[in-house]
Amino acid sequence: MKKAVVLFSGGLDSTTCLALANAQGFAVHALSFDYSQRHAAEIEAARKLAGLMGTAAHLVLKLPLGTIGGSALTSELAVPKDREAQEMASGIPVTYVPARNTVFLSLALAWAEVLGAPDIFIGVNALDYSGYPDCRPRFIAAFQAMANLAIKEAVEGHLSIKIHTPLMAMTKAEIIKTGLELGVDYSLTHSCYDPGPGGLACGHCDSCLLRKKGFAEAGVGDPTHYQD
Amino acid sequence: MKKAVVLFSGGLDSTTCLALANAQGFAVHALSFDYSQRHAAEIEAARKLAGLMGTAAHLVLKLPLGTIGGSALTSELAVPKDREAQEMASGIPVTYVPARNTVFLSLALAWAEVLGAPDIFIGVNALDYSGYPDCRPRFIAAFQAMANLAIKEAVEGHLSIKIHTPLMAMTKAEIIKTGLELGVDYSLTHSCYDPGPGGLACGHCDSCLLRKKGFAEAGVGDPTHYQD
Numbered sequence: 275m276k277k278a279v280v281l282f283s284g285g286l287d288s289t290t291c292l293a294l295a296n297a298q299g300f301a302v303h304a305l306s307f308d309y310s311q312r313h314a315a316e317i318e319a320a321r322k323l324a325g326l327m328g329t330a331a332h333l334v335l336k337l338p339l340g341t342i343g344g345s346a347l348t349s350e351l352a353v354p355k356d357r358e359a360q361e362m363a364s365g366i367p368v369t370y371v372p373a374r375n376t377v378f379l380s381l382a383l384a385w386a387e388v389l390g391a392p393d394i395f396i397g398v399n400a401l402d403y404s405g406y407p408d409c410r411p412r413f414i415a416a417f418q419a420m421a422n423l424a425i426k427e428a429v430e431g432h433l434s435i436k437i438h439t440p441l442m443a444m445t446k447a448e449i450i451k452t453g454l455e456l457g458v459d460y461s462l463t464h465s466c467y468d469p470g471p472g473g474l475a476c477g478h479c480d481s482c483l484l485r486k487k488g489f490a491e492a493g494v495g496d497p498t499h500y501q502d
Numbered sequence: 503m504k505k506a507v508v509l510f511s512g513g514l515d516s517t518t519c520l521a522l523a524n525a526q527g528f529a530v531h532a533l534s535f536d537y538s539q540r541h542a543a544e545i546e547a548a549r550k551l552a553g554l555m556g557t558a559a560h561l562v563l564k565l566p567l568g569t570i571g572g573s574a575l576t577s578e579l580a581v582p583k584d585r586e587a588q589e590m591a592s593g594i595p596v597t598y599v600p601a602r603n604t605v606f607l608s609l610a611l612a613w614a615e616v617l618g619a620p621d622i623f624i625g626v627n628a629l630d631y632s633g634y635p636d637c638r639p640r641f642i643a644a645f646q647a648m649a650n651l652a653i654k655e656a657v658e659g660h661l662s663i664k665i666h667t668p669l670m671a672m673t674k675a676e677i678i679k680t681g682l683e684l685g686v687d688y689s690l691t692h693s694c695y696d697p698g699p700g701g702l703a704c705g706h707c708d709s710c711l712l713r714k715k716g717f718a719e720a721g722v723g724d725p726t727h728y729q730d
Contacts, residue, residue, distance in 0.1 A: 336564070341561065372616055375652070376611060380601055384599075385570050408651075
């Protein structure tokens, strides 16, 4: 069985991405990060889902992104609520975490090299998303090119890194339908940026709004427990 | 004063690189990593030097590269000793740390964005080195291209990331001469991969051998305290 490293937050997108890697026959090595995010509830979701979905390994690494700061997700800055779709599309919000996917993919690359696994999966999406620059196809292509110049195993010709982005061109509704066909239990995934007590989703941040819209457009009941 | 992020291990190369950034008039924001390296003595060297060299800030971040493994520097694998120059030039040794400079530069990129500092310095060198792929000009160019697609401030046109590698084409002797002209106290820098008790340099690993050769070729006394 070919091994793959799958970036896995425990959210809706990365859980679907993991299910797709599973379905493609990869031995999934899931990689999560405890990076001082205010929604640490997603790490517990990731642990539970990794166990249930039959991953070959699950690593949760601690990263000091909170020390670097610059984001509402890792500081006291307020998370924006109830933004309209048009507003979401108009710029990059304060929930952007500086260089987050670059840092995450770099550590995935390190693990991939140690495992001898050329395949890295990331659940980025350029349609129903918050405009983050490190979710776009151009960024992913540039990262892959850089990765193949960066590591010993690639430079010596033993493996060629491929960054898989199976959700890139899907709407949130398509992602949900795909996951449901693969048996994903979305009641266990966590999307909210700013959960309340007990990890309950706020229902009003961009991530909750995109999730709600996705279930509505897919014509499927949303199994999420919201605070209100 | 323009700010710059300088990757700073406390070794001979990165200390010279920091001195050059200082001399170019940058407000130096030094970035070091505690990544489970067996030569943690270099972190203490970095702290001392950052204080003495007048940096604007010094951040020491903890990274879980030891959990990922795959290197003699972060595991129980033996560090090779007394290798000839020809052997060093013939391949990438077990002291290679998977994706290390990719991970380090990614975190430098995150901090640079938060600081609004487009300039990142790294003391890589492609002449007197151990053949690590992530020290070559092609890798640095690819990282810079990726970085400018990765972050909000670059994509929005507020800053254009430049990775400075002032040591890239210098011999170790030239690096030492340059540093001495800038007043670097090399007795405080730490190069050894496998130090003994009290952080004393082994004198036999690649890093010690390259350092010794550099001082010899520069015609300057080596101020390092070796174990034997």
